[in-house]
Amino acid sequence: MRTFLVGVLVVFIITLFYGYSFCDEFYLESSEVSHYEYVVVYASNTNFVDDFYISVLRDGGIVPDLLGRERVYGKVVGGRVEFVYIPVYGIKDGFYDVVVMSNGVEVFRSNFLVISRQQMKLREPLRVLTFEENVPVWKIMGDSRIGYKKVADFLYRVMVDANLNTFVMLGGQTTYLKDKKNIWYSVPLSNLVVLKYLKERGIQTGAYVMCFLTLGGSEKVFHRGYYPNLVYRKGRLTKEYKYVSIISQRRVSDIVDILTYIGRLEYVDFLGLDFIRVGDFGGYELFRDFYYEIYSRIVDNDLPYIQAPNGEKSLINFASRVMDNQKLRKLFRWYQSVRVSRVIKFIRDEVRSRGVNKPIIAFMLGWNAGREHGQDLFMFRDAGVDYSFYMLYEFYSDEMFEEAGRFYLTKVYNLDTQIVFGNIIDSYLNRGKSSPLDNFSGRLRKIVMEYSYFPPNGFFFHDVYRLFRGRIRPYSSFEWIDKIKETSKFLEDSYFRREMNSY
Structure with a gap:
């Protein structure tokens, strides 16, 4: 009680001295926050630092931020104080109070709304067969004399046999190694005509672009305006030219151009983004931006000291700190997801401004929900992704899959x-x-039955080239098709039970 009275007295004296209300000094940057954004409270008086902090509350309880902070202290930046609160991944929608405290007394209160973007819908449940190869689509059947229409007829029969309703294929992949004038391979673009014939027969169709994976290369053949992914391995920082950095605005513009072209095709129902992330063990070219936008504005004694960006030595120092400090690593990976989400939003907005307003899907890593590589389900949704195609493969053991399932159940999934x-x-x-x-x-059944609260919006089976030309032995293609059909039927039953229970 005595401490409280002292606090009240201090606040009263400060108010009396300055002659105005604290409410005039504090303001919230935004009253609405998407899942790829963060909360900032500003104070115009630089004296409001040491004895001031903010807390975020919901229903009267404190909501810690991504770093576990319940009290978020401020820093003087550019002549004002900034209090930066980093929401956790997938923070629940709704209103949150933000309060400024000083000596145990509330001196300012406001609120913000966390709101999710309403996603566009396709015909559900999606039962999808993919084609991702950069080869003529007729190679599925092995005869170059077969035309696109006959290939489409064959694919249609496969899909009917397997109880599938959607076909999505690679439409854009970069070719800078072979032809610096033409950004995109011609083969995937030529293959797209297959979608025309499939759509005529009632199949839902989509085409996607390989965004930041360029499959090999060197500095000599790299496009002007493209920047490589910076990778840190075994104490060394290297440029990996098979990945284009997400900071490459030229690359982003090229993606917008090809998506616009594909999106204007009447027989394409939706667009897709693949490898929409930072490269493996990389993304360190974001260091400067991360330092000035996030790190230098945050007060947390558990974060290690980092030198300001100043050449390669400071970058290597930062990369080593990321590897050694779990909290810094978590914050940097979160920021990578934020930056990828901003790229997605830019792409969607640009494509829409050119008259293409179709749903967008994104392929996402299943291991730790892609968060180690700049992906996040909730951020991507708000940025413009309508369906996340969650890849449950490249798990090398049952134990690895089960660990991924538990992560999904406890830290990712919600119905929205x-x-x-x-x-x-x-x-x-x-x-x-x-x-x-x-x-x-x-594994598809198990992710639904044991690791999900609700059935998904669909399944996808990857891909038709593997179905006939891949590592399918000791089974035949027909046995795989039968298993796909069985799994597809399971999805339908689960999905329609969910729909009935929602009424």
Whole structure:
């Protein structure tokens, strides 16, 4: 009680001395916050630092931020004090109070709304077959004399047999190694005509672009305006030219151009983004931006000291700190997801401004929800992704899959995000205690039955080239098709039970 009275007296004296209300000195940057944004409270008086902090509350309880901070202290930046609160991944929608405290007394209160973007819908449940190869689509059948229409007829029969309703294929992949004048391979673009014939027969169609993976290369053949991914491995910082950095505005513009072209095709129902992330072990070219936008504005004694950006030595120092400090690593990965989300929003807004308003899907890593590589389900949704195609493959053991499932159940899923689970048609990548064929189906079933609160919006099966030309032995293509059909039926039953229970 005595401490409280002292606090009240201090606040009263300060107010009397300055002759105005604290409410005139504090203001909230934004009253609405998306999941790829953060909360900032400003104070115009630079004296409001040491004895002032903010807390975020919901229903009267404190909501810690991503770093676990319940009290967020400010820093003087550019002639004012900034209090930066980093929301946790997937923070729940709704109103939150933000209060400024000083000596145990509330001196300012406001609120903000966390709100999710309403996603566009496709025909559900999605039962999807993909084609991702950069080869003529007729190679599925092995005869170059077959025209696109006959290939489409064949694909249609496969999809009917497998109980599938949606076909999505690669439409854009970069070719800078072979031809610096033409950004995109011609083969995937030529293949898209198959979608025309499939759509005529009632199949839902989509085409996607390989965004920041360029599959090899060197500085000599790198496009002007493209920047490589900076990777830190074993104490060394290197440029990896098979990945284009997300800071490459030229690359982003090229993606907008090809998506606009594809989106204007009447027989394409939706667009897609693949490899929409930072490269493996990389993204360190974001260091300067991260330092000045986030790190230098945050007060947290558990974060290590980092030198300001000043050449390669400071960058290597930062990368080593990221690897050594869990909290810094978490914050930097969060920031990578924020930056990728801003790229998605830019792409969507630009494509829309050119008259293309179709749903957008994004392929996402299943391991730790892609958060180690600049991806996040909730951020992507708010930035413009309508369906997340969640890849449940490249798990090398049952234990690894189960760990990924537990992560998804406890830290990712909610009903407000449209998600499509997928597995790969590959005997080697589906190895485990059961047969590859049973693991292929069983992992999709298990993610629904054991690791989800609600059935997903669809399944995807990756991909048709593997189905006929991949590592499918000791099983035949027909056995894989039968298993896909069985799994698709399971999805339909689960999905329609969910829809009935929602009424």
